[in-house]
Amino acid sequence: MTGGVAARDTPALSEIGPRRLNRMLTTTGLWLDIGAATVRVHSDSSIFGVQLQTVYGSFPAIDDASWADLHVRIRRSTGLRRWLNPQALFQCDGLQAFDPFPAARPLPLFEWGCNWLIGRRLNDRLLLHAGALERDGLALVLPATPGSGKSTLTAALSQRGWRLLSDEFGAYDPSTGMFQAVLKPIALKNESIAVIRGFAPAVVIGPEFPKTRKGTVAHVAPTSDAVMRRHQLAKPGAIVLPRWEAGAAVRLEPLSPSAVFPALTFNAFNYSLLGAEGFRSAVRLVRECLAWRLVYSELEEALEAIESVWPRVLEHRSTSPD
Amino acid sequence: MEGYGRVDGVLVEPVGHLWAAFSPTSGETTLLNDESAAILEVLESGASDTPGVCAALAQDGGLDSQSLFAAVAGGWPRLLEAGLVYRLSNAAVDW
Numbered sequence: 001m002t003g004g005v006a007a008r009d010t011p012a013l014s015e016i017g018p019r020r021l022n023r024m025l026t027t028t029g030l031w032l033d034i035g036a037a038t039v040r041v042h043s044d045s046s047i048f049g050v051q052l053q054t055v056y057g058s059f060p061a062i063d064d065a066s067w068a069d070l071h072v073r074i075r076r077s078t079g080l081r082r083w084l085n086p087q088a089l090f091q092c093d094g095l096q097a098f099d100p101f102p103a104a105r106p107l108p109l110f111e112w113g114c115n116w117l118i119g120r121r122l123n124d125r126l127l128l129h130a131g132a133l134e135r136d137g138l139a140l141v142l143p144a145t146p147g148s149g150k151s152t153l154t155a156a157l158s159q160r161g162w163r164l165l166s167d168e169f170g171a172y173d174p175s176t177g178m179f180q181a182v183l184k185p186i187a188l189k190n191e192s193i194a195v196i197r198g199f200a201p202a203v204v205i206g207p208e209f210p211k212t213r214k215g216t217v218a219h220v221a222p223t224s225d226a227v228m229r230r231h232q233l234a235k236p237g238a239i240v241l242p243r244w245e246a247g248a249a250v251r252l253e254p255l256s257p258s259a260v261f262p263a264l265t266f267n268a269f270n271y272s273l274l275g276a277e278g279f280r281s282a283v284r285l286v287r288e289c290l291a292w293r294l295v296y297s298e299l300e301e302a303l304e305a306i307e308s309v310w311p312r313v314l315e316h317r318s319t320s321p322d
Numbered sequence: 323m324e325g326y327g328r329v330d331g332v333l334v335e336p337v338g339h340l341w342a343a344f345s346p347t348s349g350e351t352t353l354l355n356d357e358s359a360a361i362l363e364v365l366e367s368g369a370s371d372t373p374g375v376c377a378a379l380a381q382d383g384g385l386d387s388q389s390l391f392a393a394v395a396g397g398w399p400r401l402l403e404a405g406l407v408y409r410l411s412n413a414a415v416d417w
Contacts, residue, residue: 258338258342259338261337261342261353265351272349275344275349276344276346279333279344282342282351283342287337
């Protein structure tokens with residue numbers, strides 16, 4: 001866990017040159033403070049540094065800190081293979097948890113590897129598989145199974161005044177009753193990449209990686225505001241279960257606490273592991289949050305629907321106890 | 323008549339019009355209707371059987387005990403399966 005490890009005068013990753021970044025990656029390591037956790041990463045891949053700068057550009061370039069939750073290494077493969085089919089390896093605590101990726105794609109490997117580690121290790125929080133954003137001090141949580149349009153909707157909201165907390169984790173801290181940011185780039189897949197480029201032309205999207213196991217993948221960089229405020233917590237506000245359906249007219253249907261409770265627990269990485277603490281957290285969330293099921297095909301309509309009910313969320317939370 | 327006890331540490335909370343119950347024995351969470359939640363509440367003060375639970379609920383709600391029999395008798399399998407109650411006769415075997 002971290003309470004913020006960067007001094008105010010630490011330059012952003014986009015502000016340092018590639019040589020300095022590569023020196024950090026090969027010596028001290030780069031300490032990426034993503035809000036709820038700090039990832040210390042080493043790498044001997046120069047292309048990894050370049051890719052990292054495109055989507056973590058607003059993050060402080062920290063080369064020393066007192067604590068990291070995850071210690072990872074992106075390494076180039078060695079031996080004869082490196083001449084024939086160069087690969088990138090993901091290691092954590094010296095162990096290789098995944099099959100290697102082609103050497104040209106270290107960023108997706110780093111992202112998937114870190115998400116996997118976070119989902120297994122941050123077990124003092126209830127980790128929902130959800131997009132999470134903040135406005136007015138309240139969290140909007142979008143729990144969903146893969147393929148539901150969660151990341152696309154999260155990316156769209158993050159470009160329209162909602163502060164991104166996470167694309168992958170609704171990280172609820174039972175000890176504070178608040179959501180924390182697990183701020184990493186938003187992973188878009190296939191058609192979603194062009195959809196978001198069209199929706200928000202100013203959005204910063206990193207390189208496209210074709211032919212991954214999920215098709216073509218590209219990552220949306222968190223805004224500098226989201227990075228700057230990554231330690232600001234958010235009270236539970238609303239839960240929206242999104243589902244993208246081709247051609248569907250937008251529908252936003254209220255959900256009762258008993259209807260949203262199973263969806264919440266089903267979409268939690270570590271609900272069973274947390275036992276009674278997970279149960280109490282889920283009960284608290286469904287009591288405190290208003291909830292809806294959202295079916296949509298057009299992003300503009302989906303955002304409009306969410307905006308239209310947000311005043312009710314504010315009113316609900318202003319009258320309900322914390 | 324078989325008797326049943328409530329598993330220690332069971333948590334029961336209202337969520338909307340249903341009840342969420344967590345069993346520390348099975349680690350599972352189950353959504354319950356009012357009848358099943360009421361059975362668990364009766365068992366909180368000690369183990370009982372179907373007539374005993376019916377009598378307690380009838381007294382509390384001003385109902386006819388016989389009218390509750392089917393609902394209570396039918397509630398045990400689900401509560402057992404969810405790890406929320408145990409059979410008194412072979413508790414050591416089950417849990």
